[in-house]
Amino acid sequence: MSTSITYLRIKRAIEKNGECFLCELEAEVEQKYLDNYLQELVMDSNAREKIIQSRGFCNNHSYKILAEANKPTISDGHGVALIMQSITKQLIQDVSELKNLHKDAFSKIIANEKKCPACIHVAKSMEMYIKKTAELLASSDEISELFKESKGLCIPHFAALAYTAEYVEVNRRQAVLQLLSEVEKENLFRLHSELAEYVKRQSYEFSEADRVAVANTLLRSVEKIAGRRMRMQERS
Ligand SMILES: [Zn+2]
Ligand SMILES: [Zn+2]
Numbered sequence: 609m610s611t612s613i614t615y616l617r618i619k620r621a622i623e624k625n626g627e628c629f630l631c632e633l634e635a636e637v638e639q640k641y642l643d644n645y646l647q648e649l650v651m652d653s654n655a656r657e658k659i660i661q662s663r664g665f666c667n668n669h670s671y672k673i674l675a676e677a678n679k680p681t682i683s684d685g686h687g688v689a690l691i692m693q694s695i696t697k698q699l700i701q702d703v704s705e706l707k708n709l710h711k712d713a714f715s716k717i718i719a720n721e722k723k724c725p726a727c728i729h730v731a732k733s734m735e736m737y738i739k740k741t742a743e744l745l746a747s748s749d750e751i752s753e754l755f756k757e758s759k760g761l762c763i764p765h766f767a768a769l770a771y772t773a774e775y776v777e778v779n780r781r782q783a784v785l786q787l788l789s790e791v792e793k794e795n796l797f798r799l800h801s802e803l804a805e806y807v808k809r810q811s812y813e814f815s816e817a818d819r820v821a822v823a824n825t826l827l828r829s830v831e832k833i834a835g836r837r838m839r840m841q842e843r844s
Contacts, residue, residue, distance in 0.1 A: 660694050742784060762832055763833055763834075769788060802828075
């Protein structure tokens with residue numbers, strides 16, 4: 609991926625002005641992977657081999673790929689069926705070969721986040737984006753100015769980025785860490801006041817419209833503290 613595309617993606621994500629631009633990027637990377645999987649990777653023999661090796665996607669990505677396949681614009685039950693067929697075939701062999709009942713014998717047949725090709729792809733891409741962001745905060749005035757005006761990062765991404773800043777050139781490192789902390793602290797203060805306002809408006813003196821106006825404060829606080837929602841909303 610060329611630097612300029614990475615640069616533009618980071619810039620665009622900051623400009624979206626959510627509670628964490630790295631969460632924005634992560635959601636984008638994941639969505640692209642899922643779209644691409646059904647359109648291309650499903651027919652790719654290397655990708656097929658990988659998904660058999662991992663015995664499928666993790667729980668989260670299994671349902672996400674299913675939801676993708678069910679979208680009216682894509683409607684690719686065929687692709688998903690082919691993947692599931694390959695995995696099922698492998699599992700038949702696995703189960704037939706199970707000779708002892710030791711716990712380790714089962715770990716091979718259960719998919720998880722460590723083996724899931726989608727999780728691995730997202731983690732690798734985010735490692736690259738986080739490193740690039742740390743470099744840009746040290747070297748690009750445009751990116752550091754945009755970041756100053758942004759809502760900062762969720763706490764997990766703040767920690768990941770601050771940790772990665774250790775790899776920034778020594779004489780710029782302190783400045784990057786200071787910028788990160790200042791922006792984060794400022795935004796935690798902002799959220800703290802917004803929560804106070806939310807609590808205040810629950811009182812009877814306020815109208816329904818007043819409450820609706822601050823309704824998304826709780827979701828944004830969770831996004832700030834815990835990061836983006838990984839799993840799809842449970843169906844009620
Ligand atoms: Zn985040
Ligand atoms: Zn996964």
